Amino acid sequence: MARTVGQQRQARLWFARIGVFCLAFSGAPAVAQTQISASVPDEFPHVSFGAPARVATTRVDTALGATIVTFTTGARLIVKSTRSAPGQVVVIASFGAGRSGVPDHLVHALWATTLMPLGGTTKLSYADLDQWQKTSGHPVNVTFVAGVSAFQLQGDAPSSDLRTELALLTAYARDPGFGPEMSEKIAMVGPMIATQIEGDPAAEFARAVQHVMVGLRYQELPGRADIAATTGKELPELLRASLAMAPDVAVVGDISVEDAIWATADTLAAGDLRPTGRWVRASVMPPPPRREPIIVEHRRAEGDGWFGEYWRLPDEVRKPRLSAVAEVAAAVVQDRLQREAKLNSSPATQPVVSASVPIELAGGAAFGIAIKIPPSAVTATRNRITCIVGELARGSIESELFKRARLAVIASRVAEQSSNAWAARQLTLVLRAPGMTQVIPQESDVTSITPAAVSRFLKTYLLGQRPRVITAFPEVRVAIAYVSNPPGRKP
Incomplete structure (x- = not known):
């Protein structure tokens, strides 16, 4: 999606400076990214996500050069093989209606959803994930994006680690760590974000532009009052229902269509039938x-x-x-x-x-x-x-x-x-x-x-x-x- 110029790029720099946020792809929303290294798939605590999903339909879109797959569990996959980055693959898993579907009384806390990876999962704390980063050699990662029409778990990894990457995203979707550690992180980081934004005309300007042109629900930079009003306890209500829905998954990179289908069927699409939603333009x-x-x-x-x-x-x-x-x-x-x-x-x-x-x-x-x-x-x-x-x-x-x-x-x-x-x-x-x-x-x-x-x-x-x-x-x-x-x- 096209974004509003350099102000948004500049805005994301404030998150990078505090060591928790990073500057992602150009024009994309500000996000928190957790760099993780999983040793091998069978050492990952979230090993099984239920029976692998069966393929219901497969269709090749020649104009897009992509294959579209629906699974019996409600999940959908679109996969495109490319050589843009040899040996690498990008994954986006979309859930729910994103910002457009958030109740009015929770809009103030949307900024905190980007910190969701810092809560870890029910089986791995953020500290555990940090330890993995120091000891293993197969990098996978997770990024959470509160998009306009979907919440997204994103990652990129070596093609050989696609299944591990998808397992990590599935663990965050099905077993997110919404415990006290999450609230503590938000309480620590929030005031730092507010101070960084208010400390420079460029960030203040970017926030003003966002607020005027798209309003509070869709602006990416939060105000101090919204930060102060956020405790972290809002995240389960904000995200749990969306993450429980059948995901729409995009896999693009140096990977075969067959491998992408198998890895998705065994992770994000696995298990029981999940509710699906209908996309409505916000x-x-x-x-x-x-x-x-x-x-x-x-x-x-x-x-x-x-x-x-x-x-x-x-x-x-x-x-x-x-x-x-x-x-x-x-x-x-x-x-x-x-x-x-x-x-x-x-x-x-x-x-x-x-x-x-x-x-x-x-x-x-x-x-x-x-x-x-x-x-x-x-x-x-x-x-x-x-x-x-x-x-x-x-x-x-x-x-x-x-x-x-x-x-x-x-x-x-x-x-x-x-x-x-x-x-x-x-x-x-x-x-x-x-x-x-x-x-x-x-x-x-x-x-x-x-x-x-x-x-x-x-x-x-x-x-x-x-x-x-x-x-x-x-x-x-x-x-x-x-x-x-x-x-x-x-x-």
Whole structure:
């Protein structure tokens, strides 16, 4: 799923700094990852998960190059053999409805689900798992992601350890360790996360953007009040019912289809018939822009801050062609802003421009421009953005500028789509929502785009529209979601 630019990447760095969170694949949610080394499968305490599941149906999707399998226990599998990373395999097991299905009274604790691996299992504490890391030589791992439409247990491992990797994920799904150790970890880590976020304008800015554009349920960075209100005792109610459901499993990498089916049948799909769910696309309806600012405190004493303007995009932008146009338009605006900054010897960090089109979240698409600047440069920056967007929307796109931008998008897509992790995420969507096949991006979506299409996009969706303005500066309260004068409209 497309995400909102560098702010989210920056946000995840705060989790990495405290030693419990890590920066995962680009654009993915902030996650806690436990590195584990299992000696051999028969030494793993969770050896058997019931009778191996029998295959009910098998179908080959030639367009995707993938095999789709349903098991008699309700579990489903999509597997794709690749040589993108020789000898390696990526696994994603999806359960339930994720963030979209969480009751309102538990939304405040969603941030803590990323710490779920730290609770270990009923048979292995986190300390036991840490000991395994020090003594064995077959690395497997587990990551928990609270996604928009599913909770996910993810991992990657050598292909020879696929069965061990799947056994580990199954143990976390069926026998999670929701004991006192889990609450203690949350109590220890929570205040550290809050302090890290509040200690830098970039993190505060990222949280403000998420809150304004997708709301509390879907924002990844928590507020201090939500952290303080979370005890860890919420996790069983948050996760147990979802983890008890039949999983949808994606296996991508240097593995045969037969081996992937066997390993899944013996682990995540094994045992009794489990309940299945129906995928429903989540939607978000954030509050409309306000003329008066919403105020958030920021504690840092000095330095530059972040300024951003964000335009909400209609749901039609998720169509492959229009989504690609939005992506190239963002690259064009970013290139133009960066070159102007160099010509003017601007001391600020390079601008970050994005077209965020979350496939799973209706109403969450947005076009954003974020720039690190001193507080004194706000007015000039707003005027510069207005001028540039207006010129580009009216068709003033230089040929070389457009070629650079389009090439940058193509290169980014090629790099991203060559990874097993990207393929696993896309195939997970296809497995859970077959209609999503049509929204998987293709290189041809970009190569056919013209400057006229970019100008038309900017004119239709930005010119004359009111952006949400978000700022985060040191020793200044953060004003978010007030309405600025849109490009092309006079004050």
